[in-house]
Amino acid sequence: MAGKQVRVRFAPSPTGGLHMGGxxxxxxxxLFARKHQGRFILRIEDTxxxxxxxxxxxxxxxxxxxxxxxxxxxxxxxxxYGPYRQSxxxxxxxxxxxKLVEEGYAxxxxxxxxxxxxxREKMKTPDNPSPQYDFRVRLQMKNSLTLPEEQVQEKLNxxxxxxxxxxxxxxxxxxxxxxxxxxxxxxxALLDDKVLLKADGMPTYHLAVVVDDYLMKITHVFRxxxxxxxxxxxxxxxxxxxxxxxxPQWAHLPLILGPEGKLSKRDGMxxxxxxxxxxxxxxxxxxxxxxxxxxxxxxxxxxNFLALLGWNDGTDKEIxxxxxxxxxxxxxxxxxxxxxxxxxxxxxxxxxxxxxxPSATLLPEVNQTFKRNGITISDIQMLEKAIDLVxxxxxxxxxxxxxxxxxxxxxxNPDLTAVQARWNEEKKSFFENLMQLWQETETWxxxxxxxxxxxxxxxxxxxxxxxxxxxxxxxxxxxFGPPVFDIAELLGKAETLxxxxxxxxxxx
RNA sequence: GGCCCGUUCGUCUAAGGGCUAGGACACCACCCUUUCACGGUGGCGAUACGGGUUCGAAUCCCGUACGGGCUACCA
Numbered sequence: 099m100a101g102k103q104v105r106v107r108f109a110p111s112p113t114g115g116l117h118m119g120g121x122x123x124x125x126x127x128x129l130f131a132r133k134h135q136g137r138f139i140l141r142i143e144d145t146x147x148x149x150x151x152x153x154x155x156x157x158x159x160x161x162x163x164x165x166x167x168x169x170x171x172x173x174x175x176x177x178x179y180g181p182y183r184q185s186x187x188x189x190x191x192x193x194x195x196x197k198l199v200e201e202g203y204a205x206x207x208x209x210x211x212x213x214x215x216x217x218r219e220k221m222k223t224p225d226n227p228s229p230q231y232d233f234r235v236r237l238q239m240k241n242s243l244t245l246p247e248e249q250v251q252e253k254l255n256x257x258x259x260x261x262x263x264x265x266x267x268x269x270x271x272x273x274x275x276x277x278x279x280x281x282x283x284x285x286x287a288l289l290d291d292k293v294l295l296k297a298d299g300m301p302t303y304h305l306a307v308v309v310d311d312y313l314m315k316i317t318h319v320f321r322x323x324x325x326x327x328x329x330x331x332x333x334x335x336x337x338x339x340x341x342x343x344x345x346p347q348w349a350h351l352p353l354i355l356g357p358e359g360k361l362s363k364r365d366g367m368x369x370x371x372x373x374x375x376x377x378x379x380x381x382x383x384x385x386x387x388x389x390x391x392x393x394x395x396x397x398x399x400x401x402n403f404l405a406l407l408g409w410n411d412g413t414d415k416e417i418x419x420x421x422x423x424x425x426x427x428x429x430x431x432x433x434x435x436x437x438x439x440x441x442x443x444x445x446x447x448x449x450x451x452x453x454x455x456p457s458a459t460l461l462p463e464v465n466q467t468f469k470r471n472g473i474t475i476s477d478i479q480m481l482e483k484a485i486d487l488v489x490x491x492x493x494x495x496x497x498x499x500x501x502x503x504x505x506x507x508x509x510x511n512p513d514l515t516a517v518q519a520r521w522n523e524e525k526k527s528f529f530e531n532l533m534q535l536w537q538e539t540e541t542w543x544x545x546x547x548x549x550x551x552x553x554x555x556x557x558x559x560x561x562x563x564x565x566x567x568x569x570x571x572x573x574x575x576x577x578f579g580p581p582v583f584d585i586a587e588l589l590g591k592a593e594t595l596x597x598x599x600x601x602x603x604x605x606x
Numbered sequence: 607g608g609c610c611c612g613u614u615c616g617u618c619u620a621a622g623g624g625c626u627a628g629g630a631c632a633c634c635a636c637c638c639u640u641u642c643a644c645g646g647u648g649g650c651g652a653u654a655c656g657g658g659u660u661c662g663a664a665u666c667c668c669g670u671a672c673g674g675g676c677u678a679c680c681a
Contacts, residue, residue, distance in 0.1 A: 214679090352612080413629090
């Protein structure tokens with residue numbers, strides 16, 4: 099690795115919305131690249147045109163933009179190793195597959211889908227419910243190992259559909275080293291003859307990753323744990339094609355689990371928490387699934403909790419900025435076991451980030467939230483102050499609506515019952531007196547207002563506790579919010595007095 | 607079924623042979639707060655099970671159980 103520039107890649111296939119598991123893979127790749135002054139590449143693996151979903155690629159860019167995890171090279175950002183979309187690299191793969199055939203590491207196979215089906219049915223036993231196309235069966239199938247040379251040539255020339263399959267050795271042990279899991283051994287006798295080049299001329303994942311990782315000079319591959327079983331096939335391809343000594347280092351990341359096992363894209367709807375970073379519109383069904391952003395998450399919090407889902411720096415520190423993550427991240431400290439996602443903990447991260455953020459930072463997003471809820475704010479300065487006053491009680495950005503909405507719009511249905519039960523003439527006259535007192539105040543600030551309030555209450559022999567709740571209902575409309583005199587200060591004299599008068603009238 | 611990966615409080619995790627197994631989320635109690643929160647203090651709560659190795663095991667080895675992944679001309 100010394101002297102060699104670190105190059106890592108995230109290689110999604112655009113078959114739907116990218117969920118938080120994919121985003122964590124992005125994050126770890128990104129952190130590793132930044133930490134080692136390397137390059138982070140985004141490569142689109144769109145070799146399966148059947149499963150291609152329009153908009154999925156754009157969605158990925160949006161997610162990367164939102165989280166700030168921007169690639170250095172991608173179809174969108176360009177780079178020296180393009181194209182970065184596998185469909186546009188189609189012609190590059192065939193030569194490698196054919197080289198393997200020439201050298202005896204692969205072969206042409208002409209079996210039709212029906213013939214494969216027949217083989218599987220025939221070989222199926224209770225002990226072996228899913229038979230593989232492997233060294234045990236390949237000599238019974240229609241391929242360049244069983245057919246005479248002339249017949250193979252004839253088929254190739256006549257345009258009969260065929261695939262190229264890897265000829266898995268019958269009895270070898272493939273040693274595989276993973277940066278997270280250490281060494282493991284695989285017996286090739288148990289592995290199948292994977293298709294490398296499909297009948298449509300597109301490579302499968304197995305050929306494409308190896309070829310592209312080589313051509314793009316990838317040094318480290320971080321991908322999901324689900325790829326572990328096919329890793330030995332990739333090692334073999336590296337050995338045959340480019341030399342095992344040139345192979346990148348591997349790390350297979352643990353899965354993120356939902357409440358009932360592997361996190362699926364439907365879990366979001368099912369359990370009431372998001373699985374996508376951003377809102378995802380399924381182009382097939384038209385279904386709209388809200389993401390973390392729509393739930394009111396800050397991107398910083400999203401990145402933060404994602405990083406900690408399977409990794410920690412070995413200390414008790416939990417709140418990290420992106421810069422801090424870059425500094426402390428190490429792939430060796432990533433866990434090998436899967437992590438269950440806990441929405442409550444995720445909200446705690448967001449809450450902490452909201453408390454930590456200056457109100458100016460929160461301002462644009464909160465302003466948008468208000469706008470979406472039909473409240474257009476003209477006094478931005480006031481909103482900023484309101485945010486300061488209420489942010490410690492907001493777990494999600496969407497909570498600002500509930501927590502600070504009353505500053506800009508008195509609720510239609512104030513909690514009158516909270517006042518009525520203990521309302522009387524004395525209290526009423528207290529508030530009439532108070533309005534007079536506050537009206538005369540020249541220094542309109544919380545301390546002064548509280549002082550005048552308490553002095554008046556004492557002189558009328560009413561406990562302040564009896565009066566604070568009515569005042570809160572007058573100004574807020576409910577039993578929540580920051581200290582009531584702070585609210586009055588921010589509301590300003592005219593609005594405060596108007597609200598008191600208003601409720602006085604309604605209490606008649 | 608086969609192969610592979612995994613297993614510490616309910617959840618995320620620390621402790622990579624040596625203190626009463628530490629922290630965070632959640633939950634409970636108290637304090638602060640004449641609202642709701644924040645904050646503070648304390649409580650509840652775990653090494654899956656069985657064998658080894660060792661003076662000593664959460665940690666190393668083996669087995670069992672459980673969980674997960676893979677087993678496509680999907681990625």
